[in-house]
Amino acid sequence: MFMNFRVKKCQFLQLISMCCFLSVLMVCWEQVDHHVVSHVKSYSYRYLINSYDFINKSFSVNREEADSFGSFPYLINHKDTCADSEVLLLLFVKSSPENFERRQAIRSTWGNQTYIRSKLGVTVKVVFVMGIHPNQHRRDTLQRKLFAEDRVHGDVVQQEFSDTFHNLTVKLLLQFRWAHANCAHARFLMSADDDVFIHIPNLVHYLQALSQQNVQDFWVGHVHRGAPPIRRRDSKYYVPVQMYQWASYPDYTAGAGYVVSRDVAAKIYQATLSLNASLHIDDVFMGMCAITVGVSPQEHLYFSGEGKAPYHPCIYEKMITSHGHEDDIGYLWRVATDPEVYGVSSGFLGKLYCTAVKIMLLCKPYYSNTYSCRAAFF
Template identity: 90%
Template structure:
C-alpha cells in the first residue's frame, strides 16, 4: 500500500511538471498562438488575476475637442420637445437604420406604444429612434424623403449625418448619451435597444418601478460579458486590431442589444464620452470603457437575454424583459405575451 501511494504521488508530480511546461510554452508563445480557447484563457487570466484597467484612462484619454469630434455630425432630424414632460420615467433609445421602417412601425404599435404604456402602466416612456444616413448614396435620397415623411407623422426620429454602418455603432452610442444630456437629462432611467429586440414593457416597467421606489442609483443592468477577449480574426465583423486595443481583455460590459442605466449613470457616461477616444467601433465595449473610468459596474439580469432569442412559452414570457433577434414576429409576441393568461 505504501509503494502504491508513492507511485500515485510520483505520477501526480510528473503531471504537474508537464502542465507547468505546457503553460510556460504558451506564455512564451502567447502572441503567436491564435486559438479561441487560448484567447479566452488569456482574457480570463487578465480579467480575474490582474483585474486592472487603469490603462484606459492613460491610453484612451483625449482632449475635449478631440472627444467632441467623434460625434460632431450635423443633425438632419432632431426634436427639442420630445421630453417636455417633467416626469419622464424612461427614455428608450431604439438603434435603427434608415431602411427599417417596418421594424419601427411594429415597435410603435406594440411595446413602443407610448399611449398604451401611459394608460396601462401609468408611467411616461419616451421612445426615440436614432440613426445615421444610408451608406448607399444611390438609395439615400429617396430614403431620406421617406424619413422626413415618417417623422412628420410620428415625431420620434433623431438622425445625424454619419454613415449608418456597423462600424459606426459607437457614433450612435455617442448620439444617444449626448442627446439625452441635452434634451432629456431629467429622465429617471435610460434604455438602449436594437430595433430587432422584443421588450416586455409591463415587466420592464414593473422592474424599474421597484428600483425607483428603493431610490436605486449606480444602475447599469443587462446581459453582462465578463473577461471577453478582443477578436483578432480579420474575417470577423468584430475584428479589432492590436493597434486599436492591445490588451488581452475588454472591461466588463452589457450586450448592446438591450440594457438600462439610471439617470445618474447616464450623466456619468456622458461625461466619460467627453474625454475618451471613441475610435473603437464595438459600441458595447466602448460603453464598458466609459463605465470603468467613472466607477460604474454592470449588473447581470437573467431576464435580459442579450444576443439570445427567447423562444415563446408562457412560463418564459411571464418573467422575461428582452429577447433579441425578432425581425418579423414582434406583433405576434406582443399579442401573446400580454394576453390575460400570461399575467394571471
C-alpha cells in the same frame, strides 16, 4: 495477472483517446487557438490582473478631440420630446434609415407610448436614433421617406454620419449626448436594437420598484465578463492590436438592450467627453466609459444577449428583452402580454411546472446566448 491486464487495457484506451484528441486538435487548431486560447488569456487577465488603469492612460484625449467623434449635424431632431412631464424611461432604439417596417412594428406593440401611458400609468419616451444610409444612390429616396415618417410620428433623431456597423459607437455618443441636452431628468435610460422585443409591462414594473428605492449607480443587462477581443480578420467584430492591444475587455452589457439610471447616464456622458471613441464595438466602448467613472454592470437573468428567448408562457412571465425579432414582434407581443400568462405559475404546482419547463428550455449543453440556466430557478 488479471490486474496487469486491466492496467494495460486502461493504458491502451487512454492512448487511443489521446490520439483522437490530438487528431481533432490538429484539424481544428485554428478554431481552438482563437476560441480557447484567447478566452484563457482574457479570463486570466480579468480575474488575476483585474486592472484596467490603461484605459485612462491610453484612451484619454482632450475635449476638442473627444467632441469630434460625435460632432455631426442633426438632420432630424426633436428637442422638446421630454419637455411635457416626468419621464420614467427614455428608450433609445438604434435603427437604420431603411428599417421602416421594424420601427412601425415597435410603435404598434411594445413601443406604443399611448398604451404605456394609459395602461401602465407612466411616461416612456421612445426615440429612434440613426445616421444616414451609406449608399449615396439610395440615400435621397430614403431620406424623403424618412422625413415623411417623422412628420407623422415625430420620434426620429438623425445625425449626418454613415449608418454602418463601424459607426455604432458614434450612435452611442448620439444617445448619451442627446439625452444630456434634452432629457437629463428621465429617471432611466435604455438603449436597444430595433430587432429586440421588450416586454414593456415587466420592464416598467421593474423600474418602478427601483425608482421607489431611489437606486443609483445602476447599469443592468446581459453582462459579458472577461471577453477577449476578436482577432480574426473575417469577423465583423475584428479589432486589430493597434486599436486595442490588451487581452480582455472591461465588463460590459450586450448592446442589444441595457438600462442605466439617470446618474449613470450623466457619468457616461462625461466620460464620452474625455475618451477616444475610435473603437467601433459600441457596447465595449460603453464598458470603457463605465470603468473610468467607477460603474459596474449588473446581470439580469431575463435580459437577452444575442440569442432569441424560447417561446413559452413560463418565460414570458419574467421576460424583459429578447433579441433577434425581425418579423414576429406582433405575434410575440400578443402572446407575451396575454393576462393569462401571469396565472401559469400560480400556486405550488404552477411554480414547479414552470421551473421544470424552464430547465428544459434554458439548461442546454450548448451555448445559446439568451437566458442562462440560473434563470430557470427565478
